[in-house]
Amino acid sequence: MMHNEMSRRRLLGLGAGLGAATALSLAGCGGGKDATQAGNGGKDYTGPKVDLKLWNGFTGGDGDIFKALVDKFNSEHANIALAVTTFKWDDYYTKLPGAVSSGNGPDIAVMHMDHLATNAARQVIIPLDDVAKALGLSEADFAPTVWKGGLYQDKRYGIPLDMHPLGFYYNKAVLQKAGLDPAKPPTTKDDFTAALTELKKSGVQGFWVSPFQFTGGMTFYSLVHQFGGSVFDAEGAKATFNADPAVEACTWLTDLIKAGHSPANVGQDADYLALKGGKNAFNWNGIWQINDLKKSPEVQWGVAPLPQIGSKPAAWANSHNFTIVKQRANDANKVSAAKVFINWLSEHSLDWAKGGQVPARKTVREGAGFTALTDISSLAPELEYAAFPPAAPGVEDVMTTFYDAFQQAVLGKKTPKQALDDGVAKADKQLADNRKKYGS
Incomplete structure (x- = not known):
């Protein structure tokens, strides 16, 4: 690693x-x-x-x-x-x-x-x-x-x-082998879906969905906002990541696994290593990977802003x-x-x-x-x-609950709706405890 x-x-x-x-x-x-x-x-x-x-x-x-x-x-x-x-x-x-x-x-x-x-x-x-x-x-x-x-x-x-957002990495050699233009990575949901279809025809599972916070959870976080949702309400008092936009975002990702565009049970960092190894074409990952990829001259890669899958652009950042x-x-x-x-x-x-x-x-x-x-x-x-993740006392533990709920859905242990409902129930208790703990 x-x-x-x-x-x-x-x-x-x-x-x-x-x-x-x-x-x-x-x-x-x-x-x-x-x-x-x-x-x-x-x-x-x-x-x-x-x-x-x-x-x-x-x-x-x-x-x-x-x-x-x-x-x-x-x-x-x-x-x-x-x-x-x-x-x-x-x-x-x-x-x-x-x-x-x-x-x-x-x-x-x-x-x-x-x-x-x-x-x-x-x-x-x-x-x-x-x-x-x-x-x-x-x-x-x-x-x-x-x-x-x-x-x-x-x-x-x-x-x-500084600021460090999530970026869209793509393997140019894999795209070219599938008959896709390596100079034009997908920017929309339709483009992304069409590219995955062509990649599958060439025997490549194009976008591996990681069940881990790094980087599947951050991908899901981005998509929740792209579909018009949020993790918390405006006051930060209630969790909202079981609302329709979040369920839609989670379902879109789990459907990629069902459609064969991603293996199930992807290991930690296996999605990124697969990109470097030419086993997939796309990876949503942090800006910090740019310098790592520069150390691998044999990899033909590019990086661009995240494709817009939902109704508006959004990207996780810290x-x-x-x-x-x-x-x-x-x-x-x-x-x-x-x-x-x-x-x-x-x-x-x-x-x-x-x-x-x-x-x-x-x-x-x-x-x-x-x-x-x-x-x-x-x-x-x-x-x-x-x-950006919300800036509120104790939010770190609540965000872990958000990522854990997503993991349950990606691993097929629960449906997206059930996983997110259960996560919100736990998150709301954590938020209430935080208000008592920090007096706000």
Whole structure:
């Protein structure tokens, strides 16, 4: 298994670690003078030398690029020494709350957008409104959904670094062998269905439906929104993924298996490995796979925005955010220096994009440098209709229930309607528990 895609399986952290850490009492952390307003919001740092710890989950090729950027930052800032510790994402989200509670947490933490509210509610991270204000950052500088996703109870806890959507990968050699134009991947439901029919005639099951969150669950999430549905209601109080649009989306995927366009019981990551091995033609997967495919020159591949199967375009996406971690003993110098790093790397997000991410800052995203990264920038248009996981406390566990319900349907253990009904019943209980737990 290639380490890049295997590690990225943890993109959402799967919620298990945070759920297990619910009992932690973090409210007592950070005694003494409030350090959240330390410094000038990241413009510069002129204090004494400080050592900072940063935790992240970049275990793939993106980790090498991230560390190189940290080295560059350290070389340019004599009074700030930043040390990086990297965990697998699921281990990372398990370790962080306990480390903060015991006083052994990092100063800076990279966090996915859908984990911000939970960690803010648990007082693992501190507000960053002054950073946004001092740097003149506003919603206009980012995709609106990403910017709003950093808010919890009207305070900002995350500064967005990037966005990573799902993309449509296709094997050109397989398409050509089936008599299809490798330069024109399908963009509509009819095109997609017609291509699968031709592929089947040539002996290829064109689109393998994975029962796992990575990547079948994210494909289903995209399709729920494409068919006009949603996972939760507007208030985030009720699960809605058993409504007609979601059932239609789930049925469309399970029907592909029944029609012989996908094997049953596809293994974890087997859909992607089949694409690379020429055993299928199409794979919906994360933007992070671009760099992995570049390591396989023997594979003739392309990438494009997801086809529109439903009534409107939509694609699953998430975002990495920078956060500052709450400490037992506040150190205004460390907080001030941490803000300087967050600002610096945000401004250098074009370099970070080479790791397989779309820069969060609009000015960087629209610049010639990013456009020159043709494969990665080809997915940037999806940000106009990206469907980000909801940013609400405890949502990680509820999303796991959503993915588990989908898995039951894909494995044929339940009909799509029954699987989603059962999932919603469990999800509604989780949402009610979260309201009690987090007081919102």
